[in-house]
Amino acid sequence: MKIHTPVFETRDGYTFLASHIQFEHTLAGVPDWLWFRVPSSLNPYLVGRSDPFVSALLILAMWLGEDIEIQGPVSPRLMYGLGDYQAAFRMWSPDIFKPIRIHAPKLEPAVVAPNKTGVASAFSGGVDSFYTLWTNLPQNQIYRNMAVKYILFAIGFDILLGDEARWQPALIDYTALAQRLGVEMLPIWTNIREFTDTVMGWQAWHWCFGSVLIGAAHAVANPLRRFYQPAGRTFLTDEPVGSLPQIDHFLSNEGLEIYHHGARVTRFEKIATIADWPEAQRNLRICWQNPQGLQNCGRCDKCLRTMISLDILDRLPQFQACFVAPLTHDAVRGGLRGHLEEFYIEDLLHEAITVGRDDLVDDLRYVMEARKSE
Numbered sequence: 610m611k612i613h614t615p616v617f618e619t620r621d622g623y624t625f626l627a628s629h630i631q632f633e634h635t636l637a638g639v640p641d642w643l644w645f646r647v648p649s650s651l652n653p654y655l656v657g658r659s660d661p662f663v664s665a666l667l668i669l670a671m672w673l674g675e676d677i678e679i680q681g682p683v684s685p686r687l688m689y690g691l692g693d694y695q696a697a698f699r700m701w702s703p704d705i706f707k708p709i710r711i712h713a714p715k716l717e718p719a720v721v722a723p724n725k726t727g728v729a730s731a732f733s734g735g736v737d738s739f740y741t742l743w744t745n746l747p748q749n750q751i752y753r754n755m756a757v758k759y760i761l762f763a764i765g766f767d768i769l770l771g772d773e774a775r776w777q778p779a780l781i782d783y784t785a786l787a788q789r790l791g792v793e794m795l796p797i798w799t800n801i802r803e804f805t806d807t808v809m810g811w812q813a814w815h816w817c818f819g820s821v822l823i824g825a826a827h828a829v830a831n832p833l834r835r836f837y838q839p840a841g842r843t844f845l846t847d848e849p850v851g852s853l854p855q856i857d858h859f860l861s862n863e864g865l866e867i868y869h870h871g872a873r874v875t876r877f878e879k880i881a882t883i884a885d886w887p888e889a890q891r892n893l894r895i896c897w898q899n900p901q902g903l904q905n906c907g908r909c910d911k912c913l914r915t916m917i918s919l920d921i922l923d924r925l926p927q928f929q930a931c932f933v934a935p936l937t938h939d940a941v942r943g944g945l946r947g948h949l950e951e952f953y954i955e956d957l958l959h960e961a962i963t964v965g966r967d968d969l970v971d972d973l974r975y976v977m978e979a980r981k982s983e
């Protein structure tokens with residue numbers, strides 16, 4: 610895989626940071642260019658380096674077993690970290706990920722300028738995002754230099770690029786949210802999934818999303834010093850996935866520290882932390898189905914797990930407007946099936962027992978029994 614020197618292009622109100630990508634394999638349906646784009650008003654934020662591209666494409670290159678040649682400038686600190694990052698994926702799934710070499714003749718440390726002090730947090734509107742944002746708002750963060758100044762909303766990630774009916778209303782609502790909180794919205798679009806989904810299938814996204822999101826942060830890193838990647842797991846959950854506390858920091862460079870945030874608490878504890886925040890009550894977006902904009906279906910496992918947590922906390926009425934369908938015993942007993950990991954249900958059962966919600970305890974035990982016979 611050859612990652613050519615990135616170029617800038619401005620059109621239709623956006624500025625693109627794009628690299629021509631050449632593969633050794635013949636791959637049908639894969640674009641020639643990988644790009645990130647921001648509204649042109651944000652073009653001073655874009656960084657003309659290859660760090661975003663090698664971050665975003667590493668997993669795909671390992672999947673294909675193609676060595677990478679990077680023609681543009683890239684950070685030696687990042688290059689160093691990529692060795693360990695690769696090794697983690699090799700240990701987890703040696704059949705899927707092949708060892709590759711990365712050639713980068715143009716090693717250049719990223720700029721560490723005095724005015725590069727910004728702290729950004731990835732923000733998709735889910736529980737993890739709201740928790741990391743809340744915890745790091747200036748009024749809640751005693752270490753002021755660590756407080757969030759920007760939220761990075763990535764489009765072309767869990768909401769696909771072509772799905773404007775979903776990302777447009779979310780972008781409008783989250784831009785307004787950022788304004789109310791006194792932080793700056795950093796929206797960034799990318800066509801990365803036209804590469805990853807086409808070659809590996811959409812199911813492989815759980816391997817890629819972390820390094821791609823960090824790649825997006827590197828793309829807009831001119832004002833940034835630190836980037837919070839909200840944790841989806843805790844330190845105790847050890848199933849391999851594309852973003853974990855032990856790997857994300859390997860994708861830092863000299864100018865941008867990657868910080869995996871929130872692995873110290875369970876999902877239930879995160880929900881408890883944000884349950885009284887009116888912004889979360891109005892703007893939570895967690896649904897796998899994503900009916901429209903910020904709506905949540907109330908029936909997929911992610912909706913159900915969140916609603917059960919809120920019910921245990923006695924805060925479900927405050928969030929009811931977020932969910933299209935109400936929580937019912939039948940919904941709980943019929944949902945929470947399939948490949949959903951057991952610890953999510955065990956955590957909820959533990960919390961339901963703690964507060965004496967016998968009705969939910971019965972439902973969750975029913976689910977656990979039913980899953981055994983699946």
Ligand SMILES: [Zn+2]
Nearest residue numbers: 896906909912
């Ligand atoms: Zn849902």
